Amino acid sequence: MSRNGNGRSPLVADRRRAAAPAKPRATKPARKSAPRPPRGPRGPLGWIAAFVRFVFRILWGFTWRVGAVSAMILAGVVFYFYTTLPPLEAMLDGRARGSVTLLDREDRVFAWRGESFGGQINAGKVSQHLHNAVVATEDKRFYWHLGISPRGIASAIRINLREGRGPLEGNGGSTITQQTAKLLCLGVPYDTAEWKSEAEYESDCRRGGLWRKIREVPYALALEAKYSKADILTIYLNRAYLGAGARGFEAAAQRYFGKSANQVDAAEAAMLAGLLKAPSYFAPTNNMQRARERAGVVIGLMQEQGYLTMAEAEAARQNPASLSEAAESQTGGYFADWVMSEGPDFLTSTTTEDVTMRTTLDQRLQAAAESALADVFAAKVREGSTAEAAVVVMSADGAVRAMVGGRKPQPPGSFNRATMAKRQTGSAFKPFLYAAALDFGYSPADYVQDEPLTIDIPGSGPWSPQNYTRKYLGVITLTKALEESVNTSAVRISEAMGRDLVRAVATDFGVESSLADGPALALGASESTLLEMTGAYAGILNGGSAVRPFGLIDLRLRGDDTPLIGQAGGIGERVISEESAQYLTYMMSRVIEEGTGQRARLPGREAAGKTGTTSAARDAWFLGFTADYVAGVWMGYDDNTPLSGVTGGGIPAEIWREVMIRVHEGLPARPLPMLIPEPRLPPVMNADGSVMQDEYAQQPYYPDQRQQQAPAPSGGGGDLAERILQEVLGIFGN
Template sequence: MAKGRERTRRVEPRFEADGPADPAILDLRLSRGDRAGGGVAKGTAKSTAGGAGKDAGKRAKKPARGRAVAAPRRRRSLLGHLVHATLILGLWGLVAVAGIVAYHASQLPPIDQLAVPKRPPNIAILASDGSLLANRGETGGRTVSIRELPPYLPRAFVAIEDRRFYNHLGIDPIGIARAIAQNLTRRGVAQGGSTLTQQLAKNLFLTQERTASRKIQEAILALWLEHTYSKDEILALYLNRVYFGAGAYGVEAAAQRYFAKPAKDVTLAEAAMLGGLVQAPSRLAPNRNLAAAQARAAQVLAAMQDLGFAKPNDVTAALAQPAKPARAAGGGSANYVADLVMDVLDDYVGKIETDVSVQTTVDPSLQGIAERALVDELNQKGGRFNVAQGAVVAMRPDGAIRALIGGRDYAQSQFNRATTAKRQPGSAFKPFVYLAAVERGLTPDTVRDDAPVSIKGWSPENFSRSFSGPITLREALAHSVNTVAVRLSQEVGPKAVVQTAQRLGITSPLQANASIALGTSEVTPLELVGAYAAFANGGTGVIPYVIASVKTVDGRSVYKRGPSGLGRVIEPGAVGMMNAMMHEVFASGTAKKGDIPGWDLAGKTGTTQDFKDAWVVGYSGTLVTGVWLGNDDNEATKRVSGGNLPVEVWNRVMTAALRGDKPVPLPGAARWRRGGNAVAAASPGEPQTLGGFIDSLVGGSPPPSRPPVPPRGGPSREDKNFLERLFGID
């Protein structure tokens, strides 16, 4: 038994070659007492594994099977400490950033409620030929799609503003790093780090303040935009919202504002200039700083070539012929038309909620001619005659406005004198007096006495300060004899004169007093020209209009003008007599300087007290034009009368407008020409009267309605009181 037990005795190996055992390791080894049955075998066993002669207590003991030996603990290096600290700080930094982002995100609307704001509607105001006169609305131009634009236009913005636009997710760390490097290299802010998406987010949702909070929200919104829209949709939104200065939002508005053309027609050089403009619209506007705008455009072209967006030959050509600003055909004066359109548009279509185009009746060529005629006259003679302002209205006989100039320079004064300024018309009001008289039986050959007249202490005098004695109405109107006009007004009654003027379309308040005959009640140029249209068209009253139609951008009709007007306001016979009398104004009277050979013209001049207002309203069978000159502060001019400067402007406008047209006779005028030679037939569409039929047979003229009155002398100027001098002006 003893041998058996001895034979099965477990012998521990010895590791003499390992050297002295580490106390820490020995602590982990089992002693005999720790083993099960460890006390049975005592020091009788013999080791056969080498190491005899060694003390058993000093022998190295093998660790228990399955138990790892602990590695020596090493001291951490400085680099390790730094890495460890960096990881910890980075982790906490991420937590902090996440918290900040979450906080600022909470200040934004919920994602499910976030939406791109609707772009304010644009109102494109078009000329009669479809060309653009002006844009109105908050943006200054209509919305355009990427498909409408030449490919190089959107690429210009990508090249200079965000060359990695199609590769990032709304935020571009690489672009930010590149911008920082370039700014440090150039020692200034040469390039920004915001992507096009970030710029769009700012324009759509945020204010323009420069704060860390805004930048964080901008980045969050940029990520949302990228998640919600495609790249082309984002680019289209950007191109239609970005600000280009001068009230132009979007490429369409900018192209019209700076190059007088739609965005679809801009050249590569112009596209590059627009692309560079958004960096600093006020500093780089080509109409303010052309050299800076062209230099910036060159940078854009270089970037486009570098990215392969433009061919080298095309870039070279664009650099050789850099873009230059252009002015619209109607010039600045087209804005007066646009203002009138906006004043009346609500009456036709109500509230505008989408982009619309308004087709007007304005001829852009005539608009430009009228503007230049007025401006040139004031530039050349305004200083010498002390006259600073004016207005021009040209209208078809049916009331369609063909040109409207509300002042000398829209940029300096937006006050529309053509539609808003109420001024005394002076003798230009006399046709209403004569019409009232003709409608009560008088004719162009009726004789009245040009002699002093006194009405309740008021004694008007003539422009010439003299009297001619008996004179026909034809001559009295042609030479603007004040005394005869006052006598006629008294015969028919001032109230009848007022009613006649109102019947023809005058809407301003009129005072039914004795001085109404000399045009002392104020009217606007537009309503006076509109009232004269009834003479030009044969007796039909008109309502002046400028809007022909309104459509949405997709072609849906919103408004189309139909037949309208005041109906017949003058009988054909009276129209013929008035046209014959007013024809003499241009043939031999106060507007003789304005006569155009080959054309039947008629109208009337007017001048007010102390030469404060000077007028001429004249017409052919196809166009009615009125001109007013004066000063906004009502200061007297230096003898500007209706027969000098206004007639010169009028003649220039009408000569250009009628050039190439076939002359059209004035309705009914031929029957009442000077000399009494009546025609055998009435004008087309005009019924012939019994008197006209008899006249055509005998070839005579109607007798004067009363015998001549012997001439009488009048009081000297020294005897006239203030009221006489006040109203005694042509």
């Protein structure tokens, strides 16, 4: 670049290069809109499809919202139940009432009543066989679910529908957790204001149905959240009812096998687990064959699920569980029911404590009585007969040693014919009127008339007692009259003594039932129980003192050495003199040796007794005693149907004989405490058949003299007795 003279460079424009042509600006290709999906078919089908989609969107929106709300409600309910669940230890003994353990006279257990609880057991310490049997039988997925098993419920519904039941009837598909929830009654406590009884409460807790299933779910989930699986199983093992009053597997193992649940083998565990399906039905004390068949099913499940090898399962089947000696005997059920009534309800039938009762029962004698009754019925009574019988055996002091309330063992609380059935006694009542005469001074050798007799009963008209044989013996001794069970003589004696006196003697001996007012009192028209009558005969054996039959020795709380209640019964006040009782014993011994009770005769042993047959043979009795025991037998129909060809001297006497033979096995023969009277000459008769009174006017046993001192019978009987004495050949003579 040049400069001018001024030193400045001339302004020269810079050479500029030609600008490069501008590149065209890149532009994005126009976006083509994605093709719209083809619309559905137009017209009615399109409208329907659109409506379905609309409904689906509404339902889906509703469903997930409802589900979310339901989940929150479920969580709230589960949380509520969770907060109400008590500590584990408080959940194990769920009984509302306690147990009563009954011991015999040798302190051996023979029966249980109430609900027994053997003590707390732990799922981790019980026999492994028992643990496995319960899980295999009740809930094989127990350790894998969260308290409920949808698969199990679906399977149960399918089974129920296939078998024609409702979907929730029968098989419930419940898990062990759900069953535990039922055992806990979903946390609802027993309230006497809402349920009439504990049985009704438990029935309500166990009932099924959709609403019950729905309520089980949150409670089961709460159990799973609160306790471990082992804890839940522990609750279940302790609370499950397993029949025969056993609550929990420990009580059941003790009840059936006499051992702890920690010690049972595979066969015993299978039988116990099998009870969960139907405790009473499968109870081995109810039906052993049925219990073993059910145990076989459980053993199969245990093998199938790998808890038993094939060899172990086969060994368990070949060696099934057996009952302990105490459980197998099943003796004394009727006695247990009766002796429970001897204590107060709050310590027996409704006790909330565990109680032990020591009793007078002799299991050997009980077995003897039961077997004798069964054997005689099998040999003497036609097959299919519904006739019943009862037996009572006691000591002379009233201690009951055996009691059979019916031909077959029955569940607790069944009708006991020995204590509950009030039946007419027939001629078995006659010893009491002879006791009155003997205590008044007459001798077994004194005489009484057996001739037709008619008594005018005010308001009823004439009444004429008849002898069973329809024959009359004339003038006979009191011994002969009792020996042959002569009715006319019995009525004469009763009327002479006075009915009030006869009633008083019978009542004082322990016949507590209401006694008849009319002259038929002498013939056993009154009703009584076998227990009362046997106790009254015990009073004759012990020398004439009243007896109150008793079975309770003492009652105490389990583990407590101090009895709460002691014996309530035994020998009471004297009723007749010892001499009178010994004379009466002699007279009754002749009944067995030569009279109507000869079929009761015991080989090589003295015995005394009396037959009894009521009008139309509706009841047949035999009661009697040896020097060691008193026994009574009753036979009849529950509906009062007349017996066919049976009298007290027949089958009842044979039952009595068999009972007493077996009861006295091993006991030495002892003589009866009896007095044999001096024989007396019969009265001298006038030509008209009357007693020649002058001949006997100075004799000490002249009846007219005694009648002046005797108490007047009830209902105007005093005048009647005097008329009988004076006008009908005389009642007594020496």
